[in-house]
Every structure is written in structure tokens, then in C-alpha cells.
Amino acid sequence: QVHLVESGGGLVQPGGSLRLSCAASETFYSLDLMAWYRQAPGKERELVASFRRWGSTHYVDSVKGRFAISKDYAKNTMYLQMNSLKAEDTAVYYCNAVKNTVDYWGEGTLVTVSS
Numbered sequence: 814q815v816h817l818v819e820s821g822g823g824l825v826q827p828g829g830s831l832r833l834s835c836a837a838s839e840t841f842y843s844l845d846l847m848a849w850y851r852q853a854p855g856k857e858r859e860l861v862a863s864f865r866r867w868g869s870t871h872y873v874d875s876v877k878g879r880f881a882i883s884k885d886y887a888k889n890t891m892y893l894q895m896n897s898l899k900a901e902d903t904a905v906y907y908c909n910a911v912k913n914t915v916d917y918w919g920e921g922t923l924v925t926v927s928s
Contacts, residue, residue: 815839815917817908822922825898833893833922835908841886846911849893851904898926
């Protein structure tokens with residue numbers, strides 16, 4: 814069982830920045846993939862960004878150039894730096910990990926972009 818805890822959400826004005834954190838209960842080296850998803854009101858959950866243990870990082874087109882994943886292997890923590898935020902980025906953001914084909918999810922953190 815992999816436990817994931819997100820933090821860092823909140824209210825931000827358009828054009829502002831936030832950094833989300835996802836703390837995992839075990840080392841990244843044991844996880845096949847880690848990712849950030851989001852779910853806006855009335856919409857399906859969508860993949861925002863992901864990285865594989867030995868692979869490259871992937872971003873959905875709508876956040877390329879604005880969002881960036883970083884990882885602290887010593888702390889088993891993944892970050893999502895979000896810049897130039899737009900109203901359409903408003904959503905609950907979820908941390909996801911995959912280990913041996915099993916998906917694990919955090920409880921989510923709400924990001925609201927509004928003036």
C-alpha cells in the first residue's frame with residue numbers, strides 16, 4: 814500500500830503561481846510511475862503531468878511551459894510548480910502513483926484561480 818499526501822492548494826489570482834507537494838510513503842525507486850491529475854467541476858479527471866521511474870516527463874498540452882514537475886528523492890516528495898495560472902486551471906489536483914500495475918491516489922488538494 815502506497816500512501817500519498819498532497820498539499821499546497823489554495824486560492825490564487827490569474828497569472829499567479831502555486832507549488833503543490835505530494836509526499837509518498839515509500840521511495841520513488843519502488844514506484845513505476847508518478848503523476849499529477851486534476852478534476853474540474855463537472856469534468857472528468859485528466860492527466861496533467863507524469864514521469865516514469867527511468868523515463869522522461871510528460872505534460873498535457875494545456876500546461877506545457879507553465880507547469881513543471883520536480884522530485885526530491887531524499888524526501889520521497891514530488892512537486893508541481895504551477896505558473897501563469899488561469900481560471901481554467903481551477904480543479905482538485907490529485908497525486909497518483911503506480912506500483913506493479915496498481916494505482917494509488919491521494920485525497921486531492923483544491924486549486925482555485927480567481928480574481
